[in-house]
Amino acid sequence: MIPPSAAVPSRAFVSLIGAGPGDPGLLTLRGQQALQAADVVLFDYLANPELLRHCPQAETIYVGKKGFSEYISQEQISELLVAKAQEGGGRRVARLKGGDVFVFGRGSEEAEACVRAGVPFEVVPGVTSAIAAPAYAGIPVTHREVARSFAVLTGNTKEGGAHYERLSGVDTLVLLMGVRNLDQIAADLIAAGRDPQTPAATVQWGTTPQQRAVTGTLATIAQVVREAGLQAPAVTVVGEVVRLRDTLRWFESAPVLAGPLAGKTVAVTRTREGASALSDVLRARGAQVLEVPLIRFAPAPDLAPVAAALHDFGGWLLLTSNQAVRALWTLLDEAGLDARALAGMKLAAVGPSTARSLAERGLKADFVPSTPGARHLAAELPVERGEATLHLTSQLAEDELERGLSARGVPYTRAELYRTEPAPLDPGTLERLRQADVVTLASGSAARHLAALAGTDFRVAAMGPQTADAAREAGFAQVIVAHEASLDALADAAAAVVEGMEGSGVQDAGRGQTRA
Secondary structure, X not given: OOOOOOOOOOOOEEEEEEOEOOOHHHOOHHHHHHHHOOOEEEEOOOOOHHHHHHOOOOEEEEOOOEOOEOOOOHHHHHHHHHHHHHOOOOOEEEEEEOEOOOOOOOHHHHHHHXXXXXXXXXXXXXXXXXXXXXXXXXXXXXXXXXXXXXXXXXXXXXXXXXXXXXXOOOOEEEEEOOOOOHHHHHHHHHHOOOOOOOEEEEEEOOOXXXXXXXXXXXXXXXXXXXXXXXXXXXXXXXXXXXXXHHHHOOHHHOHHHOOOOOOOEEEEEEEOOOOOHHHHHHHHOOOEEEEEEEEEEEEOOOOHHHHHHHOOOOOEEEEOOHHHHHHHHHHHHHOOOOHHHHOOOEEEEOOXXXXXXXXXXXXXXXXXXXXOOHHHHHHHOOOOOOOOEEEEEEOOOOOHHXXXXXXXOOOEEEEEEEEEEEOOOOXXXXXXXXXXXXEEEOOHHHHHHHHHHHOOOOEEEEOOHHHHHHHHHHOOOEEEEOOOOOHHHHHHHHHHXXXXXXXXXXXXXXXXXXXX
């Protein structure tokens, strides 16, 4: 049990947040704000992990609770919630719960634990699947002509027919967590007086691209669900409103669900600090996106060599990642400088994405190679005889750029501007990652970190041939490379993986070429 605390640190605070039914767009604005302010986030199986993009600064802890198995007990979750809030000088803890906090979510027990421990808390209601899943299936739970009341029930069958008799006047019944007991529930409802021919529907993974729905009658719905292979999480609706699905269904026929990525899980590897714009492109194609922070950036332990190298430098400044641009601007800002400090230098970007990072800061790259990548930058850089180059990068930068320039007799200097470190994966993210249909990689370091953290048994879509080669060297056997360095092209490569174009080599999505 959680012991009462008479002296809880003043900053300790818990936000019990309803994460909604699955569609990340259904999180409330207040829920998003609470996540952005959190130091720690506890999330369960039914909370869409995409929501963690709102709290890249937070420690994230997976607390499971899938179906009828418990990754961690409810009492342990409550204890952990309070312990994290009381940790150190007090921390802000966000508890992400699928659906709504107080609709069969045991959120009240977690709130009571906070009360006993003297930890202040708030409740952020969420959109419950009891309403959202039917709505996305084209089933309104009420209708002025056929249903003026509804009740939400759990799949608990212990109370039997007597419980259902008390609901005889309710027009629409919504059953949560009832798939496993649907035969018994239907029989009890019929025994309690419900017409066996009452329309019924079951919706699995409602509001997500994996949504599936079947219809029948109260007498047949359990058999229909079995034949369709539907499992939890699912919502069952019993009532005349189910007939409206024939005319009101909308989500399952939406264009976003028509492409090869519809309903597929795409893992987007990214840095710990930022969300990926690729995720939005993939969501627009109907994919379920899992953002996986594989690497995090830290300042170089000693930036004096960088400052010295930049002092009065007049050659080519080589920038080979967006992080290099961000870290350079941080360095300038902390020194009280701005872009004018780079006057007299020529700026080379490794590809269009890095060039855009410069443009966002008011500077146009003087050179971008025709094909993104260090080897192409080294081969095509319009450097004059004796002109120096300075490469600002991390401690893990490959030597391809240096070798290419040295072969041309170009003076090359490398300075460590930032460090690239692995970001540990929590068990929940690792479990979901291994279930992904395809993993996207935007850099060689991401490929190496993925191999080190989770192995190489993944189908991979890579941003450019250099990343694809690094993935193969790391041990990945199934790799498709995007035909150009753009988010749409990488999404095309992910779609090609899903459609079965992958092989033992590295293929060029959109061109059908295999790289040896």
